Amino acid sequence: MNTKRNTIFKVLALAFLLIIIVVFVKFFTSNTNFDKDEVYVQVPTGSTYTDVVKIISPYIKNMNDFEVIAKLRSYPNNVKSGRFLFKKGMSAFQLVGAIRRNIPVKLAFNNQERLENLCERVSSQIEPDTTKLLATFRDTLFLKENDFTKDNVFAMFLPNTYEVYWNISAEKFRDKMLGEYKRFWTEERIAKADALNLTPVQVITLASIVHKETVKKSERPTVAGVYLNRLNIGMALQADPTVIYALKLRDKNFDQIIKRVLYNDLFINSPFNTYQNIGLPPGPIAMPDIDAIDAVLNPTNHDYLYFCASVEKFGYHEFASTITQHNVNAKKYADWLNAQGTKR
Structure with missing residues (x-):
């Protein structure tokens, strides 16, 4: 009798072991269908379980196995939007776990020329599209509450790399950027801006001109000093980059x-044309890097009022305190451009 029971027990144990092996092979071995080491899948906001199945099916070898585990783990009733990481060789069990873990995006932007360009850059990295972002950044109530205008709200965005979720809303992304902007403007930086009789937005607006004038970090404080000297005596900034911006805008x-920049260009009717308007333009003409902002906040103290590109040290500028010396420098540069055949 005991022998018969032992036999039955062994048969049941073997059957149970076989079931475990089958289940393991079916649900706990590789169920991916891609050659890369890893792929990211994006599940848009408001997606249903059916939507998710359509999105991820190209990356999964056996969807039936995935769905069995998904239902056992109550995923169909708890779908999450976001960006999810699938690694090569993941099992059905691991894939269901992966589709629950929203992976942040390291969003980066710099050197954008205007708000529209920034929105295009950002929308390529997160869910909200360009139109939604632009409308959110230019929301009338938001601008009023934070002392921005449609022309200068671009100053709020500081070039950097930020960690956000792919499915972040346009409003939450805007608020995050506002928070980063406020953190950047420390008491020390605000004090330096006050000493120059400039607001933070005005500092960034001037920094955008300095940024466009020279890529040489070593001379940016000198360039900033020239423009601040002009502002202090009520002289027009006469910055060629603002004319170029006005031409592109037109x-x-x-x-x-x-x-x-040609002579006739200097007369273009635009609030951004600093040859025709005294003071700063209504907003930044580009996204200045942090170095350019700090150059404005820490300008070189000198008596220069003029500068033009150098023909002897390419990439740098020749500075002058008098219009007579400046005209000499400017003629050298104009002659060099003519010799190169540069018409525009």
């Missing part, structure tokens, strides 16, 4: 390359 073409 033509609605920010892809065009303008290497030379």
Whole structure:
């Protein structure tokens, strides 16, 4: 009798072991269908379980196995939007776990020329599209509450790398950028801006001009000093980059390359034209890097009022305190441009 019971027990144990093996092979071994080491899948806000199945099916070898585990773990009733990481060789069990873990995006932007360009750059990295972002950044109530205008709200965005979730809303992303902006403007930086009789937005607006004038970090404080000297005596900034910006704005073409500002260009009717308008333009003409902002906050103390590109030290500028010396420098540069055949 005992022998018969032992036999039955062994048969049941073997059957149980076989079931465990089958279950393990079916649900706990590789169920991925891609060659890369890892892929990211994006589940849009408001997606249903059916939507998720359509999105992830190209990456999964056996969807039936995935769905069995998904239902056992109550995933169909708890779908999450976001960005999810699938690694090569994941099992059905691991894949269901992965589709629950929202992976942040390291969102980066710099050197954008205007708010529209920034929105295009950002929308390529998170869920909200360009139109939604632009409308959110230019929301009338938001601008009023934070002392921005449609022309200068671009100053709020500081070039950097930020960690956000892919499915972050446009409003939450905007608020995060506002928080980063406020953190940047420490008491020390605000004190330096006050000493220059400038607001933070005005500092960034001037920094955008300095940024466009020179890529040489070593001379940015000197360039900033020139413009601050002009502001202090009520002299027009006469910054060529602002004219270039005005021309691009007029033509609605920010892809065009303008290497030379012509005499007639100086008369373009635009609030951004600092040859025709005294003071700063209504907002930044580009996204300045932090170095350019700090150059404005820490300018070189000198008596220069003029500068133009150097033909002897390419990439740098020649500075002058008098219009006579400046005209000499400017003629050298104009002659060099003519010799190169640069018309525009």
